[in-house]
Every structure is written in C-alpha cells, then in structure tokens.
Amino acid sequence: xxEIIDLKKSFNVKVVLDGVDLAIEDGKTTxxxxxxxxxxxxxxxxxxxxxxxxxxxxxxxxxDITKMGEREFTEVLKRFGMLFQGAAxxxxxxxxxxxxxxxxxxxxxxxxxxxxxxxxKLRRVGLVGVEDMMPADLSGGMKKRVGLARAIxxxxxIVLFDEPTTGLDPIMSDSIANLMSETQKALKTTYIAITxxxxxxxxxxxxVAMIYEGKIIEHGAVEEMKKNANPVLRQxxxxxxxxxxxxx
Amino acid sequence: xxxxxxxxxxxxxxxxxxxxxxxxxLAQAVYFIFIPPYKLRNIVKQMEFVGVKSLFVVxxxxxxxxxxxxxxxxNALKRFGAESLVGPTVALSMARExxxxxxxxxxxxxxxxxxxxxxxxxxxxxxxxALYTMAINPVKYLITPRIVAGLSMLPxxxxxxxxxxxxxxxxxxxxxxxINPGVYxxxxxxxxxxDDIMYGVTKSFFFGLIITLxxxxxxxxxxxxxEGVGRAATNAVVVGCVLILVSDYILTxxxx
Ligand SMILES: Nc1ncnc2c1ncn2[C@@H]1O[C@H](COP(=O)(O)OP(=O)(O)OP(=O)(O)O)[C@@H](O)[C@H]1O
Ligand SMILES: [Mg+2]
Numbered sequence: 001x002x003e004i005i006d007l008k009k010s011f012n013v014k015v016v017l018d019g020v021d022l023a024i025e026d027g028k029t030t031x032x033x034x035x036x037x038x039x040x041x042x043x044x045x046x047x048x049x050x051x052x053x054x055x056x057x058x059x060x061x062x063x064d065i066t067k068m069g070e071r072e073f074t075e076v077l078k079r080f081g082m083l084f085q086g087a088a089x090x091x092x093x094x095x096x097x098x099x100x101x102x103x104x105x106x107x108x109x110x111x112x113x114x115x116x117x118x119x120x121k122l123r124r125v126g127l128v129g130v131e132d133m134m135p136a137d138l139s140g141g142m143k144k145r146v147g148l149a150r151a152i153x154x155x156x157x158i159v160l161f162d163e164p165t166t167g168l169d170p171i172m173s174d175s176i177a178n179l180m181s182e183t184q185k186a187l188k189t190t191y192i193a194i195t196x197x198x199x200x201x202x203x204x205x206x207x208v209a210m211i212y213e214g215k216i217i218e219h220g221a222v223e224e225m226k227k228n229a230n231p232v233l234r235q236x237x238x239x240x241x242x243x244x245x246x247x248x
Numbered sequence: 249x250x251x252x253x254x255x256x257x258x259x260x261x262x263x264x265x266x267x268x269x270x271x272x273x274l275a276q277a278v279y280f281i282f283i284p285p286y287k288l289r290n291i292v293k294q295m296e297f298v299g300v301k302s303l304f305v306v307x308x309x310x311x312x313x314x315x316x317x318x319x320x321x322x323n324a325l326k327r328f329g330a331e332s333l334v335g336p337t338v339a340l341s342m343a344r345e346x347x348x349x350x351x352x353x354x355x356x357x358x359x360x361x362x363x364x365x366x367x368x369x370x371x372x373x374x375x376x377x378a379l380y381t382m383a384i385n386p387v388k389y390l391i392t393p394r395i396v397a398g399l400s401m402l403p404x405x406x407x408x409x410x411x412x413x414x415x416x417x418x419x420x421x422x423x424x425x426x427i428n429p430g431v432y433x434x435x436x437x438x439x440x441x442x443d444d445i446m447y448g449v450t451k452s453f454f455f456g457l458i459i460t461l462x463x464x465x466x467x468x469x470x471x472x473x474x475e476g477v478g479r480a481a482t483n484a485v486v487v488g489c490v491l492i493l494v495s496d497y498i499l500t501x502x503x504x
Contacts, residue, residue, distance in 0.1 A: 048381045077383040088378040102382050
C-alpha cells in the first residue's frame, strides 16, 4: 500500500502540488487523471524518489520513503518498475540490452536465461524479432512497448506508468490498454498510471483519482467516478471546453 | 549599486554551488571505485573511448609539436652556438610541459565534449532517471568509469605524445637541420632523465581527472533540452581547458 499524505511541492514560486492526499491499494490499477501540466509527472516522480517533496509523506507499506537513506530506499526501488513518458530507453544498448538490463544488474542469471526472459516479455508486449534493433530505429509505439517490457521484466510488485498511450495511434493505444489489463490481472500487480486518455482510463482502471489545482479532488472506484457529480470531474471525463475548468 | 552587489552575490552563490556539487560528485565517484560490483565493462569501454580513440589526434599533435620545437629551438640555440642541445630542449619541453598539456587539451576537445553530450542527452531524455528507478546508482554506473578512464589513459597518452614528439624532433633535427644523429641522441640521453617524464606524467593524472570530472558534471546536470546539451558540451570544453591551464600553472609552481 502506498499512502501519499499532504504532499507539497513548488518550483521557485510555482506551486505544483498543494497538499496531495491519496491512498493506493495493492493489487489494483489506479489511474490518476488530470490536465496537461497539473503535475501528474511531478507526483509520480515523488513516488520513485526522483523528486523530494517540500513537505508531506509518502508511505510504502507504512514506511516513509522521503526519510529513508539511500541503501534502504534502493531496496524499495527494486520492488518498483517504471515506464517513463518518453520511454527513456538507453540508446547505447539494443532492445534486448534494455529489457534485460535490470536482470543483468540485479540477478545472477546467465546471459542465455536473460535472453529467454527478454524474448518472453517482448512477446507479451507484442514485439517479435526486435531484440537486436537499436532504440533509435524503433517507432514511438514500439519504444513505449519496449519500455513497458523493461518496466515489468523483474516482475515488480508495483508498476508506474507515465502516460502509457500518449502519442500512439488509437489502435496501438487500445492494444497497450489490453496488455496492461492482462499483465496486471495475471500477476495481481499494483499498477499506477497517469494519463489524460479517458478511453484508457475506462479500460484499465479499478480506481480513479483526479488531480486538479495541486490536490486530489475526487478518488474512488471507476464505476462511482462515472456517476460522480463533481462538475470539474464531469467536464474532464466529457472532454468539454465548457465548465468550471479554465482553459488558458 | 545594490543591483551590482546582488549580481555579484548570485554569482558567488552559483560558483560555490557548482564547486560544491563537483566535489560531491567527485567524492561519490571515487568512493564507488572501491565498492564492488565493479562495472568492468563500462570501465573498459570508457578507456577505449578516452584512450584508443584519442591516439590518432594525439600522435598527430605530438609529432608536429616536436618538429616545430626542433626548428624553433635550433633557431634560438644557434645564436649561442649550442645547436647540439636541440635534442634535450625538445625532449624536456615535451616531457615537462607540452606533452601533458597538449594531450589534455586535445582529449578535452575530443572526449570531453562527447562525454558531456552523451550524459546530457541521457539526462534530458530521462535515461539517468530510468537508471535511478532501476535501483542503479547513476554516479557509479556512469561517472566512476569515466573518471577511472581519465586517470588511467591520460598518463599513457602523455607518454605517447612525448615519444612521438621526440621522434618528430629527431627527424627534423637530423634530416633537415643536419645535426649529427649521435650527438642528438647522446645529448638527449645526457640531459633528460626519468624524473622529467614522471613530472609530466604526474601532471597528466590531474588533467585526466579534470577532463572527465568537468565533462561528467556538465553532462550529468544538464537542463533545458537539446539547447542545454549543446551548452553542456561547450562548457565541458571551455571550463575543462581553462582549468587545465590554471592547474598546470599551480602544479608547475608546486613541483618547480
Ligand atoms: N524540474 C522542474 N523544474 C521546474 N518546473 C517543473 C519541473 N518539473 C515540472 N515542473 C512544472 O510542474 C508543472 C507540472 O509538470 P508535470 O510534468 O508534472 O505535468 P503533467 O501533469 O505530467 O503534464 P503532461 O500531461 O503534459 O505530461 C509544469 O508546470 C512544469 O512546468
Ligand atoms: Mg507528464
């Protein structure tokens, strides 16, 4: 269980997170939605320690990761997988090198066994025969899927997805959504995805949280959220320019 | 007036932050040299990048510098009727000063800028963040191997520069300036000893550290997209070269 308690973060004078409270349940997919630029990536980067909060806590199984020493936090990180918004593949390595990298660094598996796992994970994300390609030669959708394979290669307990479908065509988005549901259900992993893709949200979410003006304004099961009367949430889910959310 | 003080104050703060961060990175990188598991593959790769790939440019600069030195020193020494001292003059200048400094400047231009570009690109495309979230310490994985490569390869490259410089000087002195080969070699051996070479090699350790540390630092802390990467590469070269020349003066006055 991950609990975010009164998390605050500003950059210079710009307040991005203004007291975020959110409890993320184990074994479910929680989707955090919000407009571009509200601080979704900033929030997810706090969970993996890439950013330090100005104040507030992030508890993973009851322990505050913001106060952990490096060694202890490294052990926590080994339970996480993360898909970056831009995939963040290592461009000096092949696809197989990228996907197998965590295994090579953290396990004693032989190269042959790593290769086997890599091929299996790549097949899972719908990629066959790309092992020896370089990331620069892949399309955006392929990069995302390689990033996804790399994020799940260690079978982490918690996987974070920063906009898994942004920039992909609708068919590819749908296939990524299917893939996420399948892998999540197969391993009962905790998935946290941030997105402004409503179709993806409906497809994969067990829980939905909406971030608006630095706070989580609504949080609940996806079916409840569909019925929720909060005008901000309604406007966002409907994708309308009319409503309380100001369009700059 | 107040504005001036504020500007100066901000500059001072920046300078202190930069120096502080650099020493922090250095301390971490050096610490990880002694902590297994060793990233041997990365180290070898960086050694190849810094060392082997700089060979050509270093040999070129070394030999031409040696040749020019022979001509210039011949011109000067002729006035005292001491043409026979061209050999030791070339060898001493190369070993004590030009070998280490020129090698360092060339490697900065070639490897320092490339290092900053590579690390800067990794930073702005979140590859460094990705390493971190995979529970890999990016300093250990990326910077330690580069610093080890700088520390080990610069002395070797410097000795090679010295060597080809002396060969270049010999070639010009003997074939073009008609100095007796026996005299040329004899005088060189008489006047130049191992201490002179070690003196230059000692400098090159520091230069190897400076080049890789500055480039790593600039790349590692890149902000601002593609433009930032370009700035990191430029800074790696400019700051690297300036620090090499300044530290050369300091080292020379300490070891004088
Ligand atoms: N390192 C940083 N320094 C300064 N400002 C930052 C930094 N990181 C993020 N911000 C600011 O924080 C705000 C939120 O950024 P964030 O990347 O979290 O948005 P987002 O919700 O992920 O948007 P998108 O959906 O477009 O990815 C932005 O206004 C951004 O300018
Ligand atoms: Mg984002």
